[in-house]
Amino acid sequence: MPAERLLPTEEAAQLIELTREIAAAELAPRAARAEAEEDFPRGMFRLLGRSGLLGLPYPEDAGGGGQPYEVYLQVLEEIAAVWASVAVGVSVHTLACYPVAAFGDDEQRERLPELLGGGLLGGYALSEAHAGSDAAALSTRAVRDGDSYVITGTKSWITHGGEADFYVLFARTSDEGSRGISALLIDGAVEGMSAGPPERKMGLTGSTTAELRFDGARVPVTRRIGAEGQGFPIALSALDSGRLGIAACAVGLAQGALDEAVAYARQRVQFGRPIIEHQGLGFLLADMAAAVESARATYLEAARRRDRGLPFARQASIAKLVATDAAMRVTTDAVQVLGGFGYTRDFPVERFLREAKVMQIFEGTNQIQRMVIARHLAR
Structure with missing residues (x-):
């Protein structure tokens, strides 16, 4: 039986009903086979994007749905009840948009309607093989070279690795420990970045998880989110x-x-x-x-x-x-x-x-x- 929900508005109730309809008609019939075949469900993210469900907790004037987190999370829950890989993907996309929305400059925030519009999918590149729980120990470096950063290193366990259209990347710009990390918004097809083969996982096999490898990838300084050293x-x-x-x-x-x-x-x-x-x-x-x-x-x-x-x-x-x-x-x-x-x-x-x-x-x-x-x- 569906969860009983106390929702703050009639619009929120309609969003939950829409999500349940999509989950029953589009997600449920595909989930088991896609997971068994380890098939990344990009089409499902496009469908959710067209339905206005990929940017719910962000302001409407930025291309989002203008919904409180209380509502967004319950939409996410409805998706997860049918297909967890898709729900986790929506959560990660929302996470990847957050640094731009909360810390980006005016020019970066102008890209939010594009990031939230449903046609693009984001990734969040923080973890490394030896810097998972201890994220401040990351070693991927971004070295300033004129108007660009040159990035070298490897990120691990990246959801949507090799599939995302953009990533928020956290890289070391100085040796000052947690104060030496900066955040960069990078395109998914930037030259010098490649993805490793998908990890062979116990579950969430429809959600691609892979290494991201950087070998001299150049990212404009204008893509840095916040001040240098503010990444952590x-x-x-x-x-x-x-x-x-x-x-x-x-x-x-x-x-x-x-x-x-x-x-x-x-x-x-x-x-x-x-x-x-x-x-x-x-x-x-x-x-x-x-x-x-x-x-x-x-x-x-x-x-x-x-x-x-x-x-x-x-x-x-x-x-x-x-x-x-x-x-x-x-x-x-x-x-x-x-x-x-x-x-x-x-x-x-x-x-x-x-x-x-x-x-x-x-x-x-x-x-x-x-x-x-x-x-x-x-x-």
């Missing part, structure tokens, strides 16, 4: 919002698993009655429902703080931690409810379980989220 705080600010996106994706994934488990338990008969009427299964499903709704309430609280201009970094880390741990637990239990069928690829809960695991890893592992929360508590 820009990256952290973007990740606060990005973690809410992943929290919503995780809740959507868990909701999809719960829906499949409930539907199966209603029709599967054992010992003369549907298994949902057996207390052991009924209580398991009740715990799954409680986990999903609790996680949803947690990310919505953080989103509402963001929408009101209140500090939300701690709440975003809590939401990411709670929601992704819940998704792992709920998808595992969904497989258990379906028994042997749940362990086969004939039912989507097996895929949901594989997809849930990475939610605990990217956008900052859940161990990092605990560190962030503890540091806030210590202040």
Whole structure:
């Protein structure tokens, strides 16, 4: 059954209904095959773009949808309940647009309608093989040469790597630790940049993840976002919002698993009655429902703080931690409810379980989220 939502406006309710229609008619029939064939769903992003769903949390005068994060995240959740790779892609695209919207100069912000219009897809190039959780240790360099930066190095685990039309790249412009990192807006086809082969992943196989390799790529200085050396705080600010996106994706994934488990338990008969009427299964499903709704309430609280201009970094880390741990637990239990069928690829809960695991890893592992929360508590 669909999630029950308390939405702030009639327009928001219409957006949710539109998203559900697209999910049922366009995403659901394609998801399983695309994931099995590791087929990047670029056409689905174009469809969502034409439907106005790729720029929801940005101002209308910048080409966005003018929606609060509270609404955008629930749209994202509806997509994730059907196809997590697409939902994560929308979240990453939104993350990639944030530095330009929040820190870009007037000329860069003039590009926002193009970035948000639905025809382009963005990527966020922060992580490196030896600088994942410790992002301040990144080593990709951008050396000033006249009116350009010359970039050398390798980025790892980049969602949409080799597929995106633009990236926000974080590179070292000095040796001053976290103060020596700058943010650059680069085109996806810039000369001197190449993508490695897609990673062979456990889940989210429809979402391309690859290395980006830079061998003397030149990027105009005018593409630097913010001041030189301001890249690390820009990256952290973007990740606060990005973690809410992943929290919503995780809740959507868990909701999809719960829906499949409930539907199966209603029709599967054992010992003369549907298994949902057996207390052991009924209580398991009740715990799954409680986990999903609790996680949803947690990310919505953080989103509402963001929408009101209140500090939300701690709440975003809590939401990411709670929601992704819940998704792992709920998808595992969904497989258990379906028994042997749940362990086969004939039912989507097996895929949901594989997809849930990475939610605990990217956008900052859940161990990092605990560190962030503890540091806030210590202040």
